[in-house]
Amino acid sequence: xxxxxxxxxxxxxxxPAAIVMAFLWAPPAQVLGDxxxxxxxxxxxxxxxxxxxxxxxxxxxxxxxxxxxxxVMFDGIAYNSAVAGLVFTVLTVITGSIWARISxxxxxxxxxxxxxxxxxxxxxxxxxxxxxxxxxxxNRGRIGSAYLxxxxxxxxxxxxxxxxxxxxxxxxxxxxADRTIFLDDRMRSTLAVAIASFTxxxxxxxxxxxxxxxxxxxxxxxxxxxx
Amino acid sequence: xxxxxxxxxxxDFLVEFRSRFALNVSASFAAIVTIxxxxxAGGVPFSPKVQAIVxxxxxxxxxxxxxxxxxxxxxxxxxxxxxxxxxxxxSVFVSKFIFNQAFMAVILAVVTPLYLFFLQVQxxxxxxxIFSVAAGGVSIAAATTILAxxxxxxxxxxxxxxIISFPxxxxxLWISISSTSAALNAxxxxxxxxxxxxxxxxxxxxxxxxxxxFVWLED
Numbered sequence: 001x002x003x004x005x006x007x008x009x010x011x012x013x014x015x016p017a018a019i020v021m022a023f024l025w026a027p028p029a030q031v032l033g034d035x036x037x038x039x040x041x042x043x044x045x046x047x048x049x050x051x052x053x054x055x056x057x058x059x060x061x062x063x064x065x066x067x068x069x070x071x072v073m074f075d076g077i078a079y080n081s082a083v084a085g086l087v088f089t090v091l092t093v094i095t096g097s098i099w100a101r102i103s104x105x106x107x108x109x110x111x112x113x114x115x116x117x118x119x120x121x122x123x124x125x126x127x128x129x130x131x132x133x134x135x136x137x138x139n140r141g142r143i144g145s146a147y148l149x150x151x152x153x154x155x156x157x158x159x160x161x162x163x164x165x166x167x168x169x170x171x172x173x174x175x176x177a178d179r180t181i182f183l184d185d186r187m188r189s190t191l192a193v194a195i196a197s198f199t200x201x202x203x204x205x206x207x208x209x210x211x212x213x214x215x216x217x218x219x220x221x222x223x224x225x226x227x
Numbered sequence: 228x229x230x231x232x233x234x235x236x237x238x239d240f241l242v243e244f245r246s247r248f249a250l251n252v253s254a255s256f257a258a259i260v261t262i263x264x265x266x267x268a269g270g271v272p273f274s275p276k277v278q279a280i281v282x283x284x285x286x287x288x289x290x291x292x293x294x295x296x297x298x299x300x301x302x303x304x305x306x307x308x309x310x311x312x313x314x315x316x317x318s319v320f321v322s323k324f325i326f327n328q329a330f331m332a333v334i335l336a337v338v339t340p341l342y343l344f345f346l347q348v349q350x351x352x353x354x355x356x357i358f359s360v361a362a363g364g365v366s367i368a369a370a371t372t373i374l375a376x377x378x379x380x381x382x383x384x385x386x387x388x389x390i391i392s393f394p395x396x397x398x399x400l401w402i403s404i405s406s407t408s409a410a411l412n413a414x415x416x417x418x419x420x421x422x423x424x425x426x427x428x429x430x431x432x433x434x435x436x437x438x439x440x441f442v443w444l445e446d
Contacts, residue, residue, distance in 0.1 A: 064438075064441045119397045119398075122393065122394035122397070123394040123395060125394075126390050126391040126394050126395075127391075129387060129390050129391060130377060130381060130391060133381040133382065133387050134380070134381045134382075137380070137381065137382075138445070139380055139442075139445055142441050142442065143377050143441075143442055145441070146377065146438045146441050146442045147377060147391070149434070149438060150373065150374075150395065150431075150434060150435070150438065153431075153434050154395060154398070154431075157398050157427070158398070
């Protein structure tokens with residue numbers, strides 16, 4: 001438990017370090033210049049949004065596979081992870097469109113990666129529609145979890161397959177003059193720290209949301225007992 | 228299991244044949260939309276890409292009008308409880324899955340000729356076109372079976388089925404449109420898109436089969 005707590009609290013060190021490294025230490029990219037610094041935020045946020053949805057899916061599997069009642073809170077954890085994932089996905093879309101405006105001159109042009117992230121966003125918005133429709137239904141956890149697993153298995157199609165099947169202007173080919181991805185050591189280490197810091201931020205947010213959920217459940221149980 | 232599936236299928240077909248509610252709604256919707264598009268276009272033919280897009284929009288929304296009915300009906304009429312207690316969960320899924328595939332085949336058999344006729348579509352590669360439409364239809368029916376069960380459990384509320392199906396089906400629609408468009412005017416369409424659709428159908432069918440018991444059975 002102490003290890004988890006320490007890992008979660010590492011965000012207090014990692015996030016300022018990532019910000020300082022992104023703006024002051026990492027060199028600008030050859031073609032994109034200083035605007036490439038948005039990469040140190042856009043890429044980690046996109047990574048965390050996928051991670052949050054995968055965590056939601058895996059936790060849902062555990063919830064559905066649980067026969068002994070050991071993981072009764074897991075549908076709530078999956079829900080919280082999906083909420084965090086949705087917020088990070090919206091941030092991915094926002095940072096991506098800012099980067100697109102700088103690089104391509106337009107905020108949005110239905111590039112395969114842009115299309116993929118919007119579809120992922122729609123899939124998880126649909127999850128909240130189901131949850132809303134089943135507000136007082138006893139099967140809400142089971143059906144929500146089944147949907148999250150179904151949504152998770154479609155992720156590889158959008159996150160990995162579609163951008164590789166269809167031609168894309170996404171920065172893979174344009175970040176450097178030789179039209180290949182080339183990040184020098186300082187850029188690589190900045191990106192690694194940024195990814196670690198946003199992962200820690202996601203863990204921190206999820207940790208707080210789960211604690212709030214437990215407290216809320218405890219208050220409800222206590223008030224029922226008092227009645 | 229085989230007998231259960233056959234019995235269930237027989238019951239579903241009989242009930243549907245008696246009322247023909249889902250079929251009538253879907254076929255009528257398809258006819259109205261196709262005629263409306265043709266009328267507003269004033270006989271001017273669209274480009275092959277637009278023809279493919281409109282065809283799949285008509286197919287998608289026609290299917291959405293009927294594919295959830297198979298589970299919503301069970302919940303509305305109170306027969307879901309009997310099915311849950313009397314019939315093996317896997318048999319229920321397989322029978323509903325087959326029913327939805329058959330239903331989708333009927334929708335495609337109604338929509339596609341109507342569309343070709345009213346919108347003056349010229350098909351360059353007939354076999355590829357038929358396979359594209361069939362593979363897209365199979366994928367839609369495969370993915371929506373479990374989603375229909377979820378919506379039925381949520382009370383079958385209005386457009387919820389379309390809202391949750393649309394994002395899951397977007398890759399299917401995307402690829403089906405590419406494949407259909409290629410069948411209409413590409414010099415030599417390849418089978419890669421068809422392979423993707425069949426792979427997606429197989430993948431989602433297996434996952435749906437595994438997840439169905441958690442959606443169907445109650446605590």
